[in-house]
Amino acid sequence: xxxxxxxxxxxxxxxxxxxxxxxxxxxxxxxxxxxxxxxxxxxxxxxxxxxxxxxxxxxxxxxxxxxxxxxxxxxxxxxxxxxxxxxxxxxxxxxxxxxxxxxxxxxxxxxxxxxxxxxxxxxxxxxxxxxxxxxxxxxxxxxxxxxxxxxxxxxxxxxxxxxxxxxxxxxxxxxxxxxxxxxxxxxxxxxxxxxxxxxxxxxxxxxxxxxxxxxxxxxxxxxxxxxxxxxxxxxxxxxxxxxxxxxxxxxxxxxxxxxxxxxxxxxxxxxxxxxxxxxxxxxxxxxxxxxxxxxxxxxxxxxxxxxxxxxxxxxxxxxxxxxxxxxxxxxxxxxxxxxxxxxxxxxxxxxxxxxxxxxxxxxxxxxxxxxxxxxxxxxxxxxxxxxxxxxxxxxxxxxxxxxxxxxxxxxxxxxxxxxxxxxxxxxxxxxxxxxxxxxxxxxxxxxxxxxxxxxxxxxxxxxxxxxxxxxxxxxxxxxxxxxxxxxxxxxxxxxxxxxxxxxxxxxxxxxxxxxxxxxxxxxxxxxxxxxxxxxxxxxxxxxxxxxxxxxxxxxxxxxxxxxxxxxxxxxxxxxxxxxxxxxxxxxxxxxxxxxxxxxxxxxxxxxxxxxxxxxxxxxxxxxxxxxxxxxxxxxxxxxxxxxxxxxxxxxxxxxxxxxxxxxxxxxxxxxxxxxxxxxxxxxxxxxxxxxxxxxxxxxxxxxxxxxxxxxxxxxxxxxxxxxxxxxxxxxxxxxxxxxxxxxxxxxxx
Amino acid sequence: xxxxxxxxxxxxxxxxxxxxxxxxxxxxxxxxxxxxxxxxxxxxxxxxxxxxxxxxxxxxxxxxxxxxxxxxxxxxxxxxxxxxxxxxxxxxxxxxxxxxxxxxxxxxxxxxxxxxxxxxxxxxxxxxxxxxxxxxxxxxxxxxxxxxxxxxxxxxxxxxxxxxxxxxxxxxxxxxxxxxxxxxxxxxxxxxxxxxxxxxxxxxxxxxxxxxxxxx
Numbered sequence: 001x002x003x004x005x006x007x008x009x010x011x012x013x014x015x016x017x018x019x020x021x022x023x024x025x026x027x028x029x030x031x032x033x034x035x036x037x038x039x040x041x042x043x044x045x046x047x048x049x050x051x052x053x054x055x056x057x058x059x060x061x062x063x064x065x066x067x068x069x070x071x072x073x074x075x076x077x078x079x080x081x082x083x084x085x086x087x088x089x090x091x092x093x094x095x096x097x098x099x100x101x102x103x104x105x106x107x108x109x110x111x112x113x114x115x116x117x118x119x120x121x122x123x124x125x126x127x128x129x130x131x132x133x134x135x136x137x138x139x140x141x142x143x144x145x146x147x148x149x150x151x152x153x154x155x156x157x158x159x160x161x162x163x164x165x166x167x168x169x170x171x172x173x174x175x176x177x178x179x180x181x182x183x184x185x186x187x188x189x190x191x192x193x194x195x196x197x198x199x200x201x202x203x204x205x206x207x208x209x210x211x212x213x214x215x216x217x218x219x220x221x222x223x224x225x226x227x228x229x230x231x232x233x234x235x236x237x238x239x240x241x242x243x244x245x246x247x248x249x250x251x252x253x254x255x256x257x258x259x260x261x262x263x264x265x266x267x268x269x270x271x272x273x274x275x276x277x278x279x280x281x282x283x284x285x286x287x288x289x290x291x292x293x294x295x296x297x298x299x300x301x302x303x304x305x306x307x308x309x310x311x312x313x314x315x316x317x318x319x320x321x322x323x324x325x326x327x328x329x330x331x332x333x334x335x336x337x338x339x340x341x342x343x344x345x346x347x348x349x350x351x352x353x354x355x356x357x358x359x360x361x362x363x364x365x366x367x368x369x370x371x372x373x374x375x376x377x378x379x380x381x382x383x384x385x386x387x388x389x390x391x392x393x394x395x396x397x398x399x400x401x402x403x404x405x406x407x408x409x410x411x412x413x414x415x416x417x418x419x420x421x422x423x424x425x426x427x428x429x430x431x432x433x434x435x436x437x438x439x440x441x442x443x444x445x446x447x448x449x450x451x452x453x454x455x456x457x458x459x460x461x462x463x464x465x466x467x468x469x470x471x472x473x474x475x476x477x478x479x480x481x482x483x484x485x486x487x488x489x490x491x492x493x494x495x496x497x498x499x500x501x502x503x504x505x506x507x508x509x510x511x512x513x514x515x516x517x518x519x520x521x522x523x524x525x526x527x528x529x530x531x532x533x534x535x536x537x538x539x540x541x542x543x544x545x546x547x548x549x550x551x552x553x554x555x556x557x558x559x560x561x562x563x564x565x566x567x568x569x570x571x572x573x574x575x576x577x578x579x580x581x582x583x584x585x586x587x588x589x590x591x592x593x594x595x596x597x598x599x600x601x602x603x604x605x606x607x608x609x610x611x612x613x614x615x616x617x618x619x620x621x622x623x624x625x626x627x628x629x630x631x632x633x634x635x636x637x638x639x640x641x642x643x644x645x646x647x648x649x650x651x652x653x654x655x656x657x658x659x660x661x662x663x664x665x666x667x668x669x670x671x672x673x674x675x676x677x678x679x680x681x682x683x684x685x686x687x688x689x690x691x692x693x694x695x696x697x698x699x700x701x702x703x704x705x706x707x708x709x710x711x712x713x714x715x716x717x718x719x720x721x722x723x724x725x726x727x728x729x730x731x732x733x734x735x736x737x738x739x740x741x742x743x744x745x746x747x748x749x
Numbered sequence: 750x751x752x753x754x755x756x757x758x759x760x761x762x763x764x765x766x767x768x769x770x771x772x773x774x775x776x777x778x779x780x781x782x783x784x785x786x787x788x789x790x791x792x793x794x795x796x797x798x799x800x801x802x803x804x805x806x807x808x809x810x811x812x813x814x815x816x817x818x819x820x821x822x823x824x825x826x827x828x829x830x831x832x833x834x835x836x837x838x839x840x841x842x843x844x845x846x847x848x849x850x851x852x853x854x855x856x857x858x859x860x861x862x863x864x865x866x867x868x869x870x871x872x873x874x875x876x877x878x879x880x881x882x883x884x885x886x887x888x889x890x891x892x893x894x895x896x897x898x899x900x901x902x903x904x905x906x907x908x909x910x911x912x913x914x915x916x917x918x919x920x921x922x923x924x925x926x927x928x929x930x931x932x933x934x935x936x937x938x939x940x941x942x943x944x945x946x947x948x949x950x951x952x953x954x955x956x957x958x959x960x961x962x963x964x965x
Binding site: 498 | 794795796798809810811812814
C-alpha cells in the first residue's frame with residue numbers, strides 16, 4: 001500500500017473541506033487537521049501493519065466527518081463546491097458515464113470555443129446475449145481544471161452556435177441529446193453572432209427539436225445555462241446550483257456598490273440563501289424534475305459510484321422521454337416508474353429503442369411546450385375575478401372557432417375557387433385583347449401635371465413637423481411642460497443649439513432638430529401618439545408581479561413600483577390598431593423596476609401571444625426598456641426565457657408575424673430569449689441593445705468597452721437588429737413593415 | 750536653422766502654458782473650483798469618455814451647462830467677482846496653468862526645428878519601393894532626402910502615382926503616416942532634419958526625456 005499517496009489524498013480532502021467552508025470553519029475541520037498532523041508525526045516510527053490500520057481509521061474519520069458536515073452546508077458553500085477545481089467536469093463525465101466517446105471539433109485550446117464541448121458518445125446495454133450500442137450527442141460546458149482558455153465555462157456566442165449546430169445534427173441523425181450545464185453564465189461579447197442573439201437562437205431552435213433532450217445541471221448560471229438546457233427532462237446534481245445571477249452579482253446590486261468594489265461577504269451569503277438556488281429549492285418550485293444525489297460534500301473525480309448513479313439517471317431519463325411519447329411501451333413505462341422510486345435502479349437491464357417516428361416527435365415537442373407552459377404558475381398573482389375568467393375562456397373558444405372557419409376551412413376552399421376565377425379571367429383577357437385591339441385608340445390617358453409632380457418630387461420635410469397627430473389630444477410628455485432649455489449631448493461635436501423643452505419633448509418627439517439625437521421618452525408617448533387614437537384596449541391587467549421567493553424587503557419595493565407607475569407589472573398587453581391594422585402589443589415598461597421580467601410579465605407576454613394567435617393578429621413587442629430578468633424572483637424569472645420563447649415559436653409557426661421594436665435600453669434575459677428570437681427586430685435611434693451592460697462586462701471579463709458599444713447602430717452593424725428608425729417615423733415605418741412583411745393579408749401568412 | 754538649446758532654455762524659463770477659460774455663451778456663471786492652486790484634470794478613460802474637472806456652470810434659460818476642464822493643470826486665477834452674475838459669451842472666467850509634459854516639450858522643439866513635409870491631398874501614402882525597403886531594414890533615420898527625390902506613392906481610389914519630395918535636404922527624422930490609414934490634406938507626412946543638426950537634436954530630445962521634471 002502506498003502510504004504516502006493515501007496521506008496526500010487525505011491532505012487534499014482536508015484542503016477541499018477547508019476551501020468549501022471558507023471563513024466559516026466548523027470545529028470538525030480543526031479535528032481532521034489535527035488528526036492528520038498527528039498521523040504524519042507518528043507515521044515514521046510505526047511498523048507497516050500499524051500504519052495501514054491507522055490510515056484506515058483516519059479515512060473512516062474523514063468519511064464520518066464529511067457526512068456530518070454535508071448536513072451543515074449552506075447555499076453559498078454549494079456555490080463554492082461547484083466552482084472548486086476538484087469538482088467533476090464534463091470530461092470526467094464523458095470518461096466515466098459513457099462507454100465510448102469522440103470529441104467533436106475541439107482539442108484543448110484549438111477549438112472555436114473550448115468552453116463548449118461536444119461529443120458523440122455511446123451507451124452500451126447488454127440484454128441477454130445481445131449488445132445494444134446506443135448513440136447520444138453530448139453537449140456541455142467544460143470548466144477544465146485550471147485551463148484558462150476555457151474561461152471557466154463561460155461560453156462565447158460562437159460556442160453556443162457550435163452547440164446549436166450539433167443539436168441539429170442530432171436531430172438529423174435522430175439520436176437523443178444529453179446536455180451538461182457547467183457554466184457561471186455566458187461570456188458577454190456582442191461580436192457576431194452576439195451573446196444575446198445566439199442564446200435566443202438556441203432557445204428558439206431547442207423549443208422544437210424533434211429528439212429528446214436531457215439536461216443535467218451542476219452550475220446553472222442564467223442565460224448561459226438556458227442556452228443548452230431547454231430540455232424534456234431536467235436533472236440536477238444535489239450539490240449544484242441553478243440561479244438567475246451569481247450571489248456576488250446579486251449582492252453587488254443589492255448593496256448598491258460601485259464598480260470595482262466588492263460586496264460584503266455576509267451579504268453574498270445572504271443573497272445565496274434568498275435566491276433559492278439549490279437543487280432542493282428548484283425541485284420544489286418545479287424547474288427541475290429530479291435530483292441526482294452526490295456523495296457528501298459534492299462529487300469529485302474519484303467518486304466512481306456517483307458516476308454510475310449519474311449514468312443510470314441519464315439512461316432512465318432518456319428511456320422515460322422516449323417511452324412517454326412512443327405508442328408502445330406501457331409495461332416498460334410502468335417498470336421505469338417503479339424503478340424511479342427505488343433508491344438503486346438499474347435501467348440498463350431493460351431495452352428502450354432510442355428512435356422516434358414522426359408522430360412521436362410531434363408529441364414530444366407538444367409535451368415539451370406543455371411542460372414549460374405550466375411552470376411558474378404560482379409565482380405570480382392573478383387577481384382576475386372568476387366571472388371574467390369564465391367569460392375569457394368562452395371568448396377564446398369563440399376566437400378559436402372563428403379562426404378555424406375563417407382561416408382553415410374557408411381559406412382552403414376559397415383559395416381553390418380564387419385560383420379558378422383568376423385563371424379564367426386571365427384566359428378571357430387574352431382573347432378580349434386580341435378582339436378589341438383594332439378598335440383601341442393609340443393615345444394613353446393623360447395625367448395632369450399636379451399628379452406627376454406629386455409622384456416624382458420629394459416631399460418637403462421642413463414644411464411640417466414630425467407627426468400628423470393632433471397635439472391637443474395626443475400624449476404630451478411632462479418634460480414638455482417645463483419652461484427651460486435643454487442642451488443636446490452632441491452639442492460640442494455637432495454644434496447643436498439649445499432646444500426649448502416644450503418644443504423638444506412636444507413637437508419634436510424628443511429628437512434634437514440639429515443632429516437627430518434621441519432623448520428618452522415615456523412609454524405612454526408611444527401608446528398615444530403612434531397607435532390609432534382611442535384604439536387601445538388593455539387586457540390581462542389583473543396579473544400582478546409578486547414576490548414568489550419572499551425575498552426580504554421586496555414586497556415593499558414592488559408595491560412602491562406599482563403605486564408610482566399605476567400599473568401592476570412591467571409588462572402591459574393591449575389590443576390596438578395602427579392605421580387600421582389590428583395588432584396585439586406587449587409593452588415592457590422601463591420605469592417599473594427597470595422593465596425587468598418576472599413570472600407575471602412572462603405569463604402576460606405568453607397570454608398576449610396566444611391571443612394574437614387565436615385572433616390572427618400580428619404581434620408587436622414594444623420594448624420601452626428592460627434591464628433583464630428580475631433577480632429577486634430567482635429561477636422563477638429565468639424560466640420565463642424558455643417559456644416565452646416557446647410561446648413565440650408556437651405563434652410564429654402558426655403563421656404569426658412577430659416584430660420587436662426597442663426603445664431606450666434593452667439588455668440581458670429578455671433580449672437573449674423571446675425578444676432576440678424575432679426575425680424582425682427594429683430599434684429607435686435612442687436604444688442601447690446588448691447582453692450585459694458595460695459595468696457587468698467590465699466586472700466579469702475585465703474588458704473596458706467603448707461608450708458606444710451597445711448603441712443601436714453597432715447592434716445593426718453586428719446583425720442583431722434589422723433596422724433603425726427615427727422616433728418621429730415609428731408610425732409610418734410600422735405600417736410599412738406590417739404591410740410589406742405581413743404581405744397581402746397585412747398580418748398573417 | 751534655429752538654436753535648439755536656446756529653444757529648450759526658453760521653454761524651461763516658463764514651463765507651462767496659460768489657458769484662458771472663456772464663457773462659451775451668455776448666462777449666469779457659478780464657479781465650482783476652490784481657487785488658486787487647485788488641481789484640475791483633463792478628460793480620462795480609454796476613450797476620454799469621463800469628462801474633466803467641473804470648473805463652472807453657465808445657466809441660461811434655466812438650463813445649467815457645465816464647463817469642464819480639457820487640459821490637466823492647476824488654477825492660476827479665477828474671476829470670482831463674476832460668480833453668480835450674468836456674463837456674455839467670450840468673457841474670461843478663469844486662467845489655468847498647464848505644465849508641459851516631456852512629450853509636449855519634445856514636440857514643441859521638433860516643430861520649431863524640423864521641416865514638416867505636408868500631404869498634398871487626402872489619400873493613403875506609402876514610401877517608394879527602394880525607400881520602403883531601407884526604412885524597414887534600418888529605420889527612417891537612415892534615409893537622406895533631397896529636393897525632387899521620388900519619395901512617396903500616393904494611393905487613392907485604386908490609383909497610385911509617385912510624389913516627389915520638395916524641401917530642404919536632410920535626414921528623415923520621423924514618419925507620421927501608416928500604409929493603411931488615410932492622411933488628410935495638409936497633415937505632415939514626414940519630418941526632415943538637416944544632417945549637421947541630427948546629433949544635437951537627438952541629444953536635446955534625450956536630455957528632455959531624462960531631465961524634464963513633470964509636474965503633477
